[in-house]
Amino acid sequence: MTDQAPATGQAPAIEMRGVNKWFGAFHVLKDINLEITRGERIVICGPSGSGKSTLVRCINRLEEHQEGEIIVDGITLSNDLKNIDQIRSEVGMVFQSFNLFPHLSVLENCTLAPIWVRKTPKAEAEERAMALLERVKIPEQAAKFPGQLSGGQQQRVAIARALAMEPRIMLFDEPTSALDPEMIKEVLDVMVDLAETGMTMICVTHEMGFARQVANRVIFMDEGEIVEQNAPEEFFNHPKNDRTKLFLSQILAH
Amino acid sequence: MTDQMHSPSTWTPKPDRPPPVALTGALGWMRENLFSSWLNAFLTVASIYLLYSVIPPLVDWAFLSAVWEGASRDDCLEASGACWPIIAVRWKQLIYGFYPEVEYWRPILAFGLLIIALYFGLYDKAPGRKYGLWYVCIFPFVAYILLYGGVGGLEYVESARWGGLLLTLALGVTGIAFSIPFGIVLALGRRSELPVISMLCTIFIEFIRGVPLITLLFFGNVMLPLFLPEGMNIDNYLRVAVVVCFFASAYMAEVIRGGLQAIPTGQYEAAAALGLGYWRMMAFIILPQALRVSIPGIVNTSIGLYKDTTLVSLVALFDLFGMGRAINADAKWAALEIEIYTFIAMIFFISCFAMSRYSLWLEQRLARGEQR
Numbered sequence: 001m002t003d004q005a006p007a008t009g010q011a012p013a014i015e016m017r018g019v020n021k022w023f024g025a026f027h028v029l030k031d032i033n034l035e036i037t038r039g040e041r042i043v044i045c046g047p048s049g050s051g052k053s054t055l056v057r058c059i060n061r062l063e064e065h066q067e068g069e070i071i072v073d074g075i076t077l078s079n080d081l082k083n084i085d086q087i088r089s090e091v092g093m094v095f096q097s098f099n100l101f102p103h104l105s106v107l108e109n110c111t112l113a114p115i116w117v118r119k120t121p122k123a124e125a126e127e128r129a130m131a132l133l134e135r136v137k138i139p140e141q142a143a144k145f146p147g148q149l150s151g152g153q154q155q156r157v158a159i160a161r162a163l164a165m166e167p168r169i170m171l172f173d174e175p176t177s178a179l180d181p182e183m184i185k186e187v188l189d190v191m192v193d194l195a196e197t198g199m200t201m202i203c204v205t206h207e208m209g210f211a212r213q214v215a216n217r218v219i220f221m222d223e224g225e226i227v228e229q230n231a232p233e234e235f236f237n238h239p240k241n242d243r244t245k246l247f248l249s250q251i252l253a254h
Numbered sequence: 255m256t257d258q259m260h261s262p263s264t265w266t267p268k269p270d271r272p273p274p275v276a277l278t279g280a281l282g283w284m285r286e287n288l289f290s291s292w293l294n295a296f297l298t299v300a301s302i303y304l305l306y307s308v309i310p311p312l313v314d315w316a317f318l319s320a321v322w323e324g325a326s327r328d329d330c331l332e333a334s335g336a337c338w339p340i341i342a343v344r345w346k347q348l349i350y351g352f353y354p355e356v357e358y359w360r361p362i363l364a365f366g367l368l369i370i371a372l373y374f375g376l377y378d379k380a381p382g383r384k385y386g387l388w389y390v391c392i393f394p395f396v397a398y399i400l401l402y403g404g405v406g407g408l409e410y411v412e413s414a415r416w417g418g419l420l421l422t423l424a425l426g427v428t429g430i431a432f433s434i435p436f437g438i439v440l441a442l443g444r445r446s447e448l449p450v451i452s453m454l455c456t457i458f459i460e461f462i463r464g465v466p467l468i469t470l471l472f473f474g475n476v477m478l479p480l481f482l483p484e485g486m487n488i489d490n491y492l493r494v495a496v497v498v499c500f501f502a503s504a505y506m507a508e509v510i511r512g513g514l515q516a517i518p519t520g521q522y523e524a525a526a527a528l529g530l531g532y533w534r535m536m537a538f539i540i541l542p543q544a545l546r547v548s549i550p551g552i553v554n555t556s557i558g559l560y561k562d563t564t565l566v567s568l569v570a571l572f573d574l575f576g577m578g579r580a581i582n583a584d585a586k587w588a589a590l591e592i593e594i595y596t597f598i599a600m601i602f603f604i605s606c607f608a609m610s611r612y613s614l615w616l617e618q619r620l621a622r623g624e625q626r
Contacts, residue, residue: 062523081531089529099524103542103620112538113528158524165528 011074013038013169013200014059019068021054028054029065030224038168041201043211043232046221047247052204055221056171059202060091073168089117092162096174098154100146106133106157107142110164118165125164132160136190152183156190163194170194172203206251212236220244316596327587340590341597344581348597351417351572357409361420364397368427376612378619394431397424413491417572419601421491425498425573426560426605432499433559434552437506438545441514442536444507455507462504468565470497475569494566502559509555513548514540546620553613557606574598 014036021029028051036042044052057063058070061077061084070077072087101109110129114120120128133139136156138149146154155175162170172191176184188210195201195214205211211218211232218235220228220243228241236252239245289295319335323342330337341348350361371393374386401424404410416424443455462470474497475490482488517540525535545552567576578594581587 060527062526085529085531088527091527093524093527095520095524095527097520099518099520101521101524101539101543103546113530116534116538117529161528 012036012071013040013073014202015069015071016058017069017071019055019058019065019070021051021058021063021065021067028224029058032068032226034219034226036200036202038200039198040216041195041199041214042203042217042219043215044202044204044219044221045206045208045211045247045251046227050221051224052221053173056173056202056204059169059171060088060093062093085117089113089165090167091169091171092165092167093171094155094158094162094173094175096177098146098151098158098178100154100158100161102146104145105142106138106144106146106149109146109157110161113161114164129160129164132163133157135163135193136160137186150183151179152186155179155183155187159187159190159194169200169202172201172205174204174206176205176207208236208252220247222247327590336593336596337590338593340581340587340593343587344594345597347581348418348574348577348594350420351577352415353411353417353420354409354415357403357411360400360403360408360411364400365423367393367397367400368423376616394428413489416491418577419574421566421571422560422563422574424491425495425563425566428495429498429502429559429563430556433502433506433555436499436503437510438541440503440507441510444511445514459504459507462501463508467497467501467562468568470501471565471569473497490569491571494569494571498559498563498566501562502555505555505559506552509548509551510544512551513544513546516547517543546617549613549617549620553609557609560605560609561602574601 012035014034016032016034019029019032020027030051032055044055046052054063058065058077059072065077073090075083075087077083077087100106101112104112107126107129110132111122111125114125114128115122118125130139130142133142136159138153138156138160141149141153141157146157149157159175175191176187179187184207188207191201191203191210192214201214203210203215215232217229218232219226220235220239220241222243228235228239228244230240235244236248239248288298315335317335319333321330321333321335321337321339324330324337324339326339327337329339346355350358353361371390374380374383375390377383380386399405400408401416401420402411402413440455440459443451444459446452446455471494474493478493479487521539521543522535525539530539563573564575566573567579572580575598578598581594582591
């Protein structure tokens with residue numbers, strides 16, 4: 001599929017077949033078919049309201065789809081709470097608005113789920129959390145509360161918090177959209193580092209530089225449909241669909 | 255001017271300057287706060303006059319012209335001030351009700367245990383709090399066994415003999431302590447996605463909130479025994495305590511529900527995305543934040559409930575207020591309501607003011623370090 005597509009003979013990391021979803025009468029996702037192999041790094045872009053966030057949120061069941069099938073890591077998403085919790089502990093998520101727990105310190109944010117969901121002993125969880133904070137380059141903030149950190153630092157903590165669960169798949173829902181321009185780079189740097197470790201990543205983002213640098217595949221969505229998908233070079237240089245061309249001309253104009 | 259211009263490459267931020275000096279000293283403070291405008295000056299003068307006309311007579315009545323020693327009402331006839339001997343004579347009843355005097359050590363011990371329980375329950379930095387909280391959980395049972403007796407050689411003291419501050423505290427502390435956990439359960443239940451649970455909780459809350467406490471007390475006290483099988487007699491105090499607990503829980507539930515609604519959905523989503531199930535999400539993420547938001551409301555409800563316990567005097571229980579009314583009926587000490595009610599008001603004020611200060615302290619303490 002691309003110059004560095006991971007070669008694996010295993011089952012796909014995520015498989016979506018004929019997925020449809022409505023918010024009331026509004027049809028948000030229309031017949032989504034998508035297969036994501038392990039280690040693949042996907043960037044999803046599109047205008048607001050195109051359903052890209054909803055698509056990602058369906059993967060860990062923050063949104064419920066009404067038709068079709070979603071299989072994550074071999075587990076089919078259903079109303080079975082046990083399945084959902086299992087998938088959620090395998091799939092990490094980073095939100096646009098960080099959603100750190102404001103009443104817990106940075107370190108506690110990163111150790112809570114490992115201790116209570118994974119049953120990791122506290123000392124071990126703290127040690128691993130510190131290693132992750134080191135990796136996102138803010139170990140010195142461990143004892144602080146989220147409210148005392150800048151936006152970029154908070155988002156890096158959020159990445160460390162998700163990684164603390166040792167997920168196999170990471171979802172990023174517009175991780176840099178709420179950040180000041182000067183902080184975007186520090187978050188993207190962390191994401192590039194993560195991409196280099198071979199993590200399966202699905203990022204909703206408009207950072208096209210990031211897409212070019214790390215993505216195996218770029219997906220363009222509009223009106224709840226996947227309009228076009230291709231390797232980044234092809235996607236940016238030779239978009240096939242008129243809608244894609246228009247979108248790219250708008251976001252790359254500046 | 256040109257030397258102040260700088261080339262873009264050598265820009266350095268300007269050094270910080272201290273803020274401009276404000277009016278200082280007592281005179282400056284007064285001018286700014288008390289006499290800043292004609293209206294303000296008028297209000298200041300009017301307030302001073304009001305205080306002048308109230309405070310000296312009050313001090314005179316309560317202290318200067320008051321009688322402090324005496325054996326009966328007659329010792330006070332000469333004086334124009336308060337007749338405090340009534341308190342000296344009656345304070346035991348105001349505190350203990352009709353509790354047998356030889357057993358006074360039991361309420362005193364229970365009160366001491368209560369102070370220890372409050373210390374561990376309310377002060378999060380108390381040494382050994384982990385074990386302290388276990389103590390807090392068993393304290394109510396220990397206290398009730400101590401007060402009721404009937405086991406381990408303790409003489410049985412029926413609750414009809416409890417009274418005064420002892421009864422007020424027993425009801426108030428039980429009501430507040432019970433209503434917080436039960437209120438949490440009701441609030442979560444009302445927001446539950448399971449329609450049956452949500453409906454049951456809503457009906458309970460709305461029914462209790464829609465009926466005056468006094469009505470519920472009469473219901474519990476007078477009507478409930480009619481429905482119970484003959485010979486089955488539930489202690490009067492217990493019936494009232496249950497009603498008070500339910501009543502407080504309904505109010506507490508609504509306060510806590512308000513706090514729950516203040517938590518952004520992002521918090522639920524982040525917790526869910528980490529694989530935390532419903533109970534862990536609630537216990538570690540949602541409730542700690544929701545309860546913190548609800549502290550002013552919780553304390554407000556607690557203070558209200560504590561004072562509302564005086565209503566039990568209308569169903570033949572002699573709480574602090576009911577005891578005061580009973581004492582007023584004593585012909586030997588006639589017409590001394592003001593002294594007795596002043597004393598009762600002081601006791602209530604001390605407890606309620608303490609609760610209010612604790613709430614302020616707790617809010618500030620929890621806000622520290624988490625502020626943006």
